[in-house]
Amino acid sequence: MARSPKPFQNESVSVAFVAEKLQSVVGIEISALNDADPELRLVTESNQHRPGLALAGFLDLFTHHRIQVLGNTECRYLEHLSAEGREAAFSKLLVFNIPCFFLTNGNLLDAPLLDRATEAGVPIYATGLPTMEFQARLGDFLSDQFAIQQTVHGALVDVYGIGLLLTGSPGIGKSEIALDLVERGHRLVADDVVIATAKGDSVLMGAGTDIAQHFMEIRGLGLIDVRAMFGIRAIRFQKRIEVVVHLSPWDKEVEYTRLGMVDSFHDILGVQLPLVKLPITPGKNVTVLCEVIAMNHLLGHYGYNAAEVFAERLTNKIRSKKSGAGPDRGIDYFEHDYE
Known part of the structure; x- marks a missing residue:
């Protein structure tokens, strides 16, 4: 057979593309919470990240290049902080080149945090879907976009x-x-x-x-x-x-x-x-x-193999060692049916 062309895959897709397809193709209702331009931000892999530890201050293993998902845990953590604490914790994340944020379960962010994200050029979206369902559907879509x-x-x-x-x-x-x-x-x-x-x-x-x-x-x-x-x-x-x-x-x-x-x-x-x-x-x-x-x-x-069935019949016939002038008919009696 002829040599096949080399495999290829997408290196990146824009956040604008992801947001539009999540609504028109995947069927997820999302809304933009700030005015950052999603065309300027790129998604480069299918994995997502929930930045709970990063919000708490541990940034050594922060995978900032992934889409960030803020669920109930992250939003409740931000709510228990003071207004100054929330802004400080959220601003630490915006230092990195984050593609975008998605808030699930109908969660929202305070206006000062949205303003900080807009200044940093990071789009923020909200959806009413539960976090696990949203991540599963987003992950399936992104896996398809970055598939070989x-x-x-x-x-x-x-x-x-x-x-x-x-x-x-x-x-x-x-x-x-x-x-x-x-x-x-x-x-x-x-x-x-x-x-x-x-x-x-x-x-x-x-x-x-x-x-x-x-x-x-x-x-x-x-x-x-x-x-x-x-x-x-x-x-x-x-x-x-x-x-x-x-x-x-x-x-x-x-x-x-x-x-x-x-x-x-x-x-x-x-x-x-x-x-x-x-x-x-x-x-x-x-x-x-x-x-x-x-x-x-x-x-x-469904488990049926014609060749195996025929081979089994042939083997059984050989094992029976039945001799005769010729092969046996497939029917024992014609029943006076001469059509």
Whole structure:
């Protein structure tokens, strides 16, 4: 298979981007408490920090480069201090280059503290969500933004709920097979360029690019818009990549698997994916084979392996040492049914 492009990941995102996406995509209601410009502050990692010890004066291990989350504990600590003490404790944090603060559980800060943050250029936001829920949702969003990604040349199609990544040399027919699958009721995720994103150690998500989206290039026909032509039911914007189907011209010198459909794996971003090597010959119905690959993967997920079942039957037959003129019929009696 062709060498894959090098992985890449975001080095930073702006606080303005994070705040806007938390509202429009993640669905968290937040409000800005001061006038600091969030475009000027950058988030450089997915981890967050709760600065309780830093507010108390211990700054040796203060991870100031992370988003700072002020929950009930930090806010109650500030409230028990005098007005001068609160300002002094909070000002110690603003000496550092902090991306932003998020206050949870509906907590607020006094106006003098907000003014100090504005002077330092540090945005402050508030949300009514409990701290643990907010951190979980923020952490998931940031993990996605800083996840390792890689572009893969191929077509990604949702077939019976299984994400099939069709790969192969240019002109082998990946787009045509994907189009045929869409016509049969399956859903296109991306064609030609798939952005693979690692989510943890064993999950690989796929999506298209912001430019191509659900356009397809069919050689001899040109560009088509799958969404406009087949409707919203024919597309998905994301799908887990679960099986790689590599298409190649039939080579009589190559021995292809005949008992087990999957005999090897393909590595993308450290995730091992089942690999099916599918030889292409004139007249072969590759679309149906792709459907069978998806259904076979589903059966395997639920513990059924056709090759193992057949091998067990064959072994039992050999062990029985039954001799005869030929193989036994699969049915003992035709019951006068001659249709």
